[in-house]
Amino acid sequence: MFDSDTREVLSARAVRKSFGNVEALRGADFDVHIGEVVALMGDNGAGKTTLVKILSGVISPDSGTVRLEGSPVEFSSPIEARNAGIETVYQDLSLADTLDPVANLFLGREIRRSGLLGRIGFVDDAAMRREAQVTFDALNVTVKALRDEVGTMSGGQRQGVAVCRAVTWAKHVLFLDEPTAALGVRQTQNVLDLIRRVRDRGVSVVLISHSIPEVMAVADRVEVLRLGQRVGRFVVSTSSAEEIVGAITGATDLSAA
Amino acid sequence: MKSDSSDDRSVTAAVRSWIAKPTTTMLLILIGLVVAFSILEPSAFPTVLNLRGTLSDAAILLVLAVGATFVIITAGIDLSVGSILVFSSVVSAKVMEWFGNAGIDAIVVGLLAAVAAGCGWGLVNGILVAKAKIPPFVVTLGTLGAAYGLSLVVSGGLDVRSVPKGLNEFGNDRVAGVPVIAIVAGLITVVAGVVLALTVFGRWTYAIGSNSESARRAGIAVDRQFIAVYTIAGLTAGIGAYLSLARFGTTTIAGNTTTNLQVITAVVIGGTSLFGGKGWMLGTAIGVFIPIVIAKGFIIVGVGPYWQFAAVGVVLILAVFVDQRRRLRAAG
Known part of the structure; x- marks a missing residue:
């Protein structure tokens, strides 16, 4: 069997x-x-x-x-x-509703800028947006606006963001x-x-x-x-x-x- | 800057989201107020003297509102900032008194004392909120009373008037015509705004306000973030205390009973959501200036000073109303 x-x-x-x-x-x-x-x-x-x-x-x-x-x-x-x-997507999706999909994808694991700015905590939004787009495209998840709050998105899109985040890691x-x-x-x-x-x-x-x-x-x-x-x-x-x-x-x- | 179509789109999106921010509405209201008062009293309102006074009045409140912005973005509230300001200024003034009230050493030690006292209370607030899981409203209502009570104990209920002359001169000095305390407040606001918008610390502040459980699951040290945020509010209250000593040359024990509410009003007018997860520093700056411009304008135009409170109340409710309408439309 x-x-x-x-x-x-x-x-x-x-x-x-x-x-x-x-x-x-x-x-x-x-x-x-x-x-x-x-x-x-x-x-x-x-x-x-x-x-x-x-x-x-x-x-x-x-x-x-x-x-x-x-x-x-x-x-x-x-x-x-x-x-x-090992990643888990809970039923409640564990998204931060007032943040955008990119911030959610990298929540707690933000990409920092290179050099001194990164060391004192500056995030590299452009790099995160690029990588997020790659992930969304690879998994064929439609996220219309990378800057919209995920709280305003449909259930399917929110699920997509949560799964993409988990898959990323x-x-x-x-x-x-x-x-x-x-x-x-x-x-x-x-x-x-x-x-x-x-x-x-x-x-x-x-x-x-x-x-x-x-x-x-x-x-x-x-x-x-x-x-x-x-x-x-x-x-x-x-x-x-x-x-x-x-x-x-x-x-x-x-x-x- | 590349100018391919995806960048164009994201620029357009950025502009659109900026226009959609409640802060933009409040900026237009602020500009409208300034224009209206200037038309009504062209010889008295749009003057260097009035602008200078406005900046001086705004400076200390702005510093406190910067700290409160962090707290409110975490869906918290800090009612204790006025009392922390009083406590820190009393401690600072007493310490400077011990140092003989003269020379740069007294002035420096006084600053350290004010900052330490403010951070200490902020730390207490943060630990009680994060570790003891007591609602922020209750914690800071408690420390509001405790800090005020202890300032009365330390001072014997009498204002400490023996502030070093040098500090008092500094507090009323101007650089290129701009009040020094306003420059200090502006710098603090810019630094805090950058931290909030561009750093991991800022991102995590939004995250714990948006959904602290999600933040915890995402690996963010949620408790530490809460403690840090309340400590920042204490720090800004301590700095505010020092600027207050510098400006007035005395502690202001009885003069801060509504400071907490003024600060919260400013932050909320500026578009920061009491539900957490949303807000930005420029909005807070605008939110600080609207009540002050209304107050100055009413006096100059001759409406009488008492009407300002009613007007500020209307603006506050309007700000939240506009924000909620927008939120409902976004959700629908």
């Missing part, structure tokens, strides 16, 4: 996490292969959000291991995960938390195209989604969580929507897979 020599870029083994009396993750496993789109699915409360937060450094697991390119890693902050090449893995939840049909199509382009650049994409048709359309593989454990792994091209739904709802128990 699996191409066993596909190297894993990011993997989690036997991860546990409790919040008070609630066991969100009960020995969960998860794998991201190099250069794939993998969908992380599961019902509400299955532990998806907790797992993503652990893998992106927002919270630490109680036990279990996370490996990046084969070496164990322990991220104590999202910054550490980002420095290791993601070396290994990009997490997208329900990126199409607030979008219309056409914008959703654009985001799915964008996800494929990101994968084609060699960055693995983890898509957290509730939408079976969307996942079938864009993902290479699906991993399913239920009650804090991995209960199913599917290669999309050889699986049916019914099998995946069955794993999500627990109608078919595939935990041995």
Whole structure:
């Protein structure tokens, strides 16, 4: 069923996490292969959000291991995960609404001017605008005005800016938390195209989604969580929507897979 | 400068966004006021004497408003600046008194004392806002009382009038006809404006005001930025205190009860949004001058000084109204 020599870029083994009396993750496993789109699915409360937060450094697991390119890693902050090449686009997009797309793309990682001016903190807006334009063009994201506030842009454009920002910095893995939840049909199509382009650049994409048709359309593989454990792994091209739904709802128990 | 089409477009876009800024509206109002008063009183309003007075009156307020611009861009507020000014001026005057009130050493140490006192209060505000997570309104309402109370304790409630003569002369001196304190205030405004518009520090100030959680996720040291911004507001209050001593030759314990509100009024008239993430320094400068021009103009034209407060209130509400209309149109 699996191409066993596909190297894993990011993997989690036997991860546990409790919040008070609630066991969100009960020995969960998860794998991201190099250069794939993998969908992380599961019902509400299955532990998806907790797992993503652990893998992106927002919270630490109680036990279990996370490996990046084969070496164990322990991220104590999202910054550490980002420095290791793992980016996350949250549902709220984490944009600064009153700043323009260029400032958002480089937020916290501004390009400085060369020489003394740069050392005392002067930013190089022209260089950032050029690089931003290159990124927007490469990912075919339409940003009409590089100087407009992102707060005035449409949902699809804002999603585009957030994804471009993440892709600019993601070396290994990009997490997208329900990126199409607030979008219309056409914008959703654009985001799915964008996800494929990101994968084609060699960055693995983890898509957290509730939408079976969307996942079938864009993902290479699906991993399913239920009650804090991995209960199913599917290669999309050889699986049916019914099998995946069955794993999500627990109608078919595939935990041995 | 290259002149290919993309540059042309970005220049056009820049010009358009400049016209769309609320600051532009306020600049037109300021020019309109000056023209109107000049037509009404051509012999008294557009004079060197009046201009000089206007600049002197604006200088100290402008310095405080520069600090407040940073704070308000972070979606914060600083109600304590008037009290910090009073505290810093009392401390500075007392220190200069110990140094015998003569010579350059007293004047220099007095400056250091004023700056240190101002920064100290700003640091307290910043730490309470950033680390203790107390709303800025409450923090600075508290330090407003605390700083004012401590200045009364230190001074015994009496103004310290023994300011070094040299400092007082400096405070009323002119260079090429321009009041020295106005030049100092102008330089501070330019430097702060450059920091805000062109540096990483400025960019992060906007970012934490726009969405502090997004800024945190983007790796910005949000707490440190908040602390730095409130410390700048304290610093400008300390410098304002020193300029005030220089100008008046005495502390002004009872004279700063509405300074905080004047400062906030100026910053908001200048187009800086109380919701954070937006604003610029040129707007603040315009916002400082509008109330002062109204005050001077009303006196000269003979409307009577009491009407100025009502007029400034109208301009303030107008400024926010215009800004919100524009915001709604942009969102729709």
